[in-house]
Amino acid sequence: RRAADGRTEGNLGLIQALLSRLFPARCLACGRSGSSFCRACLHTLEPAWEVRDGFEVGSLGVYRGPLRRAILRIKERNDLELTRVLGARLGDLLRQRGLVFQVVGVPTSARRQRWRGYWSPQRLAAALGFPMLRAFQCLGDPAPRKALRGFAARRAQQSHFAYRGRIQGTVVLVDDVITSGQTLKHAREALLRAGASQVICLCLARVGVAS
Numbered sequence: 001r002r003a004a005d006g007r008t009e010g011n012l013g014l015i016q017a018l019l020s021r022l023f024p025a026r027c028l029a030c031g032r033s034g035s036s037f038c039r040a041c042l043h044t045l046e047p048a049w050e051v052r053d054g055f056e057v058g059s060l061g062v063y064r065g066p067l068r069r070a071i072l073r074i075k076e077r078n079d080l081e082l083t084r085v086l087g088a089r090l091g092d093l094l095r096q097r098g099l100v101f102q103v104v105g106v107p108t109s110a111r112r113q114r115w116r117g118y119w120s121p122q123r124l125a126a127a128l129g130f131p132m133l134r135a136f137q138c139l140g141d142p143a144p145r146k147a148l149r150g151f152a153a154r155r156a157q158q159s160h161f162a163y164r165g166r167i168q169g170t171v172v173l174v175d176d177v178i179t180s181g182q183t184l185k186h187a188r189e190a191l192l193r194a195g196a197s198q199v200i201c202l203c204l205a206r207v208g209v210a211s
Contacts, residue, residue, distance in 0.1 A: 025081065028073075029066035036082045037070055047093050048206070052181040055188055056200055058093050060086065063177050063205035071176050071204055074120050083120065086204055087127020094128060094172060094202060101200070104133040106175040106187045107161065109140065124204070125174040133171065135164040136191070161190035170198040179207045 026033055029041035045061035061067045070086060073079040094101065105121030113119050126132060139160040171191050178184060178201070188199045 027066075028069050035085065036073075036079065037066070037085050041066065042085070042089055045089075050206070052178065052201075053185055055185070057178055057181070057184065057203060057206070058090075058200070059178065059203045059206040060089055060093065061205055063207045067205050074124075075176060078118055078120075080123075083123050084127050087124045088129070090124065090174070090202055090204065091128035091130070094130070094200075097200075099170065101130050101170050101172045102133050102167070103128050103130045103172040103174060104136050104191075106173060106183060107136050107138040109138050121175050124176065125172075128172070128174070128202075130172065133163075133167065136187075137162050137164065161187045163190055163194035165194070167191060167195045169196070170200065171196040173199055173201045175201070175203050177205050177207060178203045 025036045027035055027038040027041055029044070030038060032038050032040075045067060047058070047060050049056060049058045051057070063071070070079075070082050074082050074086070103125040105119060105123070105125040107122070108119055139162055173184060173188055173191065175184060175187075184201045184203075188201060191199045
């Protein structure tokens with residue numbers, strides 16, 4: 001389960017590849033054999049760019065149905081093929097902008113990363129095919145918002161992020177799902193403080209209505 005180093009992650013990818021030969025993947029949307037999310041169904045998603053709290057966010061579609069199931073498999077089962085397929089699709093959305101970017105995933109706490117053994121937003125960022133930033137950190141260990149109420153929930157939303165060093169140019173910040181946008185907002189502000197001239201946010205799915 002853990003992927004603390006490149007060797008362990010490579011072994012996991014090899015195991016998943018062997019299993020896919022023995023038990024061919026089926027598309028989460030149509031059930032067709034050959035891929036966890038086939039090309040035809042990828043084209044049925046509803047990609048969009050929108051504005052949340054004054055910053056721009058791009059996403060592949062609404063958090064429901066097959067896209068929701070795919071994201072849960074990436075987060076809970078560490079599905080490397082789905083990470084690659086959906087990450088590449090995010091890269092296509094980003095290339096519509098016609099520029100070269102630096103990319104980074106929204107970091108999780110060190111404790112959660114050790115427990116899960118991987119950092120799914122950073123893996124999605126790596127699948128985009130752009131230069132990576134690797135010195136972004138989440139400080140502390142904020143509690144899951146769904147487990148809290150009122151002031152405690154608002155306080156937990158204020159995750160503390162820090163980038164070690166300085167950044168130049170435009171950065172793309174990657175996460176799996178945008179709901180309220182608070183996590184992206186705080187992570188984005190940290191990258192701007194580190195010197196980024198602009199931060200564009202990119203997610204697999206969106207929840208809620210754009211502001």
